[in-house]
Amino acid sequence: MSVKKKYSKPFGNLNSLKTSFFDNNDGMLDMADGMADVLLMQPKRTTCKICGAKLGAPLYHSHRIGYIECPMCGHLNSECEDTDAFASAVYVEDDYSKNYSAADKESYIRRRDMIYAPKAEYLRDCLKHDGLSSEDVKILDIGAGCGYFVSAARQLGMTATGIDVSDSEVEYGNSMTDEPYLTHVGLTDSIDYIRNTDANVLTAIGVLEHLVHLDENIDAIKENGSIRYVFASVPMFSFSSCFEVAFANGYNRHTGGTHTHLFTDDSVQKMAERMGFEIAYEWRFGSDINDLYRFLMVSMQKNNNADFSRFFSDRFVPLMDELQQVVDRSDFSSELHFILKRV
Numbered sequence: 001m002s003v004k005k006k007y008s009k010p011f012g013n014l015n016s017l018k019t020s021f022f023d024n025n026d027g028m029l030d031m032a033d034g035m036a037d038v039l040l041m042q043p044k045r046t047t048c049k050i051c052g053a054k055l056g057a058p059l060y061h062s063h064r065i066g067y068i069e070c071p072m073c074g075h076l077n078s079e080c081e082d083t084d085a086f087a088s089a090v091y092v093e094d095d096y097s098k099n100y101s102a103a104d105k106e107s108y109i110r111r112r113d114m115i116y117a118p119k120a121e122y123l124r125d126c127l128k129h130d131g132l133s134s135e136d137v138k139i140l141d142i143g144a145g146c147g148y149f150v151s152a153a154r155q156l157g158m159t160a161t162g163i164d165v166s167d168s169e170v171e172y173g174n175s176m177t178d179e180p181y182l183t184h185v186g187l188t189d190s191i192d193y194i195r196n197t198d199a200n201v202l203t204a205i206g207v208l209e210h211l212v213h214l215d216e217n218i219d220a221i222k223e224n225g226s227i228r229y230v231f232a233s234v235p236m237f238s239f240s241s242c243f244e245v246a247f248a249n250g251y252n253r254h255t256g257g258t259h260t261h262l263f264t265d266d267s268v269q270k271m272a273e274r275m276g277f278e279i280a281y282e283w284r285f286g287s288d289i290n291d292l293y294r295f296l297m298v299s300m301q302k303n304n305n306a307d308f309s310r311f312f313s314d315r316f317v318p319l320m321d322e323l324q325q326v327v328d329r330s331d332f333s334s335e336l337h338f339i340l341k342r343v
């Protein structure tokens with residue numbers, strides 16, 4: 001079966017301008033540096049997170065951490081392992097939700113409709129192409145957070161529930177809607193949920209890269225025949241990674257912090273094979289150009305050219321969507337959404 005590909009989205013970059021990343025570069029960088037301190041205390045990674053191949057020397061270093069390209073699947077692995085200790089330090093004890101929590105119901109709905117509704121519509125349209133109507137779709141969303149995606153899917157008439165390890169995000173998400181469709185689970189309980197769900201679509205938006213026990217999650221998906229589709233987005237080894245290497249004083253949101261490994265086309269393919277699935281649909285849109293813009297702006301401001309940075313900004317921002325489209329079509333952009341189908 002050939003993969004149906006879609007590239008970019010309109011106004012992608014303008015929507016993804018996170019002002020805190022600009023205004024608080026140094027604070028965000030400190031946060032990522034603290035996570036790097038924890039990661040560097042973990043054991044050295046000897047095998048690829050996705051395919052298990054033996055790893056060699058780092059391809060490059062960024063923000064003090066070495067990154068190793070898998071010789072088999074190209075997956076970019078940090079030189080140290082993500083462990084339970086790492087996860088409990090960066091996800092649970094450190095209130096991870098603080099960065100993103102919306103202030104009230106209105107902003108919850110705005111964020112849901114702006115960022116998550118297009119993803120839910122994409123899933124609906126692809127499944128419709130496969131002969132499934134919204135009423136046929138039953139979603140289990142893992143790493144659901146505040147439930148933005150679950151809520152967006154339900155808006156479109158799909159059945160959807162979610163699980164997350166963050167008590168505060170689940171509580172917040174459930175308080176935003178009439179029905180409590182989110183459940184709080186422990187760090188390893190998600191595997192039992194996946195084993196036992198009768199959902200036919202498993203969704204994981206920006207989640208797989210954070211799972212310490214990714215292997216067990218992959219096995220659980222493989223073993224539960226109810227799951228016919230997996231819809232996920234993952235961070236990719238991309239131009240964003242390269243820009244971060246060049247700008248040591250910029251906040252490394254992509255290759256750093258909670259991201260200890262990045263996918264490639266081959267490693268996504270490898271992961272699908274391990275699940276017993278094939279890639280059916282791909283939607284590629286990154287924020288590489290937004291990252292480049294942010295690094296240039298931060299650098300100009302740091303070298304006392306704040307006024308000139310606005311001169312630059314006025315000329316550069318209108319080009320960003322088009323530049324990102326070029327990057328997306330190069331298949332080396334920062335994020336990939338994909339739908340896997342059971343073979």
Ligand SMILES: [Zn+2]
Pocket residue numbers: 048049050051052053070071072073074075267
């Ligand atoms: Zn590999």
